[in-house]
Amino acid sequence: MKKGILLVNLGSPDSPEPKDVKRYLGEFLMDERVIDVPLWARTLLVKGIILNTRPKASAAAYKKIWWEEGSPLIVLSEQLQDKVQEAIQYPVALAMRYGSMSIKKGLQELVDKGVDEVFLIPLYPQFAMATTETILVLAEEIRQEHFSNIKIDSLPAFYNNPEYIEVLSSSIARNLEGINYEHLLFSYHGVPERHIRKSDITKSHCKIDGSCCATPSPAHEFCYRHQCKEVTRLVAEKLGFAPGTYSTSFQSRLGFDPWLQPYTDRTIERLGKEGVKNMAIVTPAFVSDCLETLEEIAMEGEEIFHEMGGKDFTTVPCLNADAPWVNLLAKWINNWAVSENV
Numbered sequence: 001m002k003k004g005i006l007l008v009n010l011g012s013p014d015s016p017e018p019k020d021v022k023r024y025l026g027e028f029l030m031d032e033r034v035i036d037v038p039l040w041a042r043t044l045l046v047k048g049i050i051l052n053t054r055p056k057a058s059a060a061a062y063k064k065i066w067w068e069e070g071s072p073l074i075v076l077s078e079q080l081q082d083k084v085q086e087a088i089q090y091p092v093a094l095a096m097r098y099g100s101m102s103i104k105k106g107l108q109e110l111v112d113k114g115v116d117e118v119f120l121i122p123l124y125p126q127f128a129m130a131t132t133e134t135i136l137v138l139a140e141e142i143r144q145e146h147f148s149n150i151k152i153d154s155l156p157a158f159y160n161n162p163e164y165i166e167v168l169s170s171s172i173a174r175n176l177e178g179i180n181y182e183h184l185l186f187s188y189h190g191v192p193e194r195h196i197r198k199s200d201i202t203k204s205h206c207k208i209d210g211s212c213c214a215t216p217s218p219a220h221e222f223c224y225r226h227q228c229k230e231v232t233r234l235v236a237e238k239l240g241f242a243p244g245t246y247s248t249s250f251q252s253r254l255g256f257d258p259w260l261q262p263y264t265d266r267t268i269e270r271l272g273k274e275g276v277k278n279m280a281i282v283t284p285a286f287v288s289d290c291l292e293t294l295e296e297i298a299m300e301g302e303e304i305f306h307e308m309g310g311k312d313f314t315t316v317p318c319l320n321a322d323a324p325w326v327n328l329l330a331k332w333i334n335n336w337a338v339s340e341n342v
């Protein structure tokens with residue numbers, strides 16, 4: 001059997017023009033694992049409301065961060081693909097869950113190279129229904145329909161892998177070296193609270209209260225909230241942060257349902273109001289910098305902080321194509337290739 005690797009990230013529109021943003025958002029938000037309501041309600045909400053209002057504002061936000069070479073998320077994912085390819089002997093393809101660089105094209109590219117055993121790596125440290133699960137479900141559907149002779153293994157969520165925590169902690173320490181900050185905010189992409197309950201395999205553990213995520217449970221294998229909180233706890237432990245000097249929040253909420261809290265924008269506002277003058281922010285739900293880190297955090301977040309009287313607002317870049325991260329991915333890939341187990 002010939003082995004190959006498929007890296008999968010979220011995706012971006014083809015351009016920051018409203019028509020391309022609309023097409024991309026249409027595919028993204030019609031995913032039943034992203035907006036998880038019955039089809040008729042999702043169609044009404046997405047096609048009847050969101051796609052008539054959001055693409056213009058979203059396109060304006062994309063224009064602020066768009067690079068000469070394209071969408072930062074795509075460009076940075078391609079850089080990661082190139083670096084991983086240099087580090088290993090198996091062919092590496094890159095695909096996106098939404099948009100033009102489809103999972104089908106990525107699998108086809110590998111199959112054309114003779115690959116029949118694929119290691120699929122969702123580029124998300126934490127499991128979520130709206131990220132890892134939707135990628136794995138779609139990849140299996142495509143496999144059954146078009147590539148039934150190939151085998152696909154996947155990398156599970158790696159949020160608490162000690163070497164991942166080491167790579168993330170070192171990146172934070174390196175990027176904040178010599179910087180004076182009173183508070184480090186760990187901001188993760190939010191999800192509706194309902195998603196957490198749906199992913200609870202015990203059907204009774206996740207109450208989204210003060211304690212469930214800190215109480216051991218098999219539910220945590222699929223609990224995004226637990227996994228985010230663990231990343232913060234493990235990094236804080238590794239870097240020896242004092243209690244009160246760091247916290248966790250959730251960004252990018254959409255719609256009126258309750259999403260995971262506390263919300264990042266309100267947390268930045270509160271820190272500013274409380275008199276914090278210098279803060280830093282890290283976004284460990286994203287492996288590659290993207291709209292959510294470069295615009296929502298680095299631009300909007302900074303503006304909120306300044307409006308509240310804050311001064312220095314430092315953002316820690318995502319791991320992107322950093323050498324320690326590339327080396328760790330290469331190690332996981334080689335472990336899989338030898339033992340078919342990571």
Ligand SMILES: C=CC1=C(C)c2cc3[nH]c(cc4nc(cc5[nH]c(cc1n2)c(C)c5CCC(=O)O)C(CCC(=O)O)=C4C)c(C)c3C=C
Pocket residue numbers: 010011012013025034035054058071073124128130131189190191192224252254285286289290291292
């Ligand atoms: C119901 C809506 C959404 C859920 C649930 C959701 C979960 C989720 N998303 C990411 C990662 C990214 N999201 C990005 C953009 C983005 N996300 C949503 C909505 C939901 N996300 C929208 C509408 C958008 C588009 C931009 C906008 O209009 O605000 C991105 C950036 C993509 C880019 O091109 O740069 C990323 C990355 C995670 C990790 C997650 C759940 C854990």
Ligand SMILES: [Fe+2]
Pocket residue numbers: 189252
């Ligand atoms: Fe999102």
Ligand SMILES: [Fe+2]
Pocket residue numbers: 205206207208212213214223225226
């Ligand atoms: Fe939990």
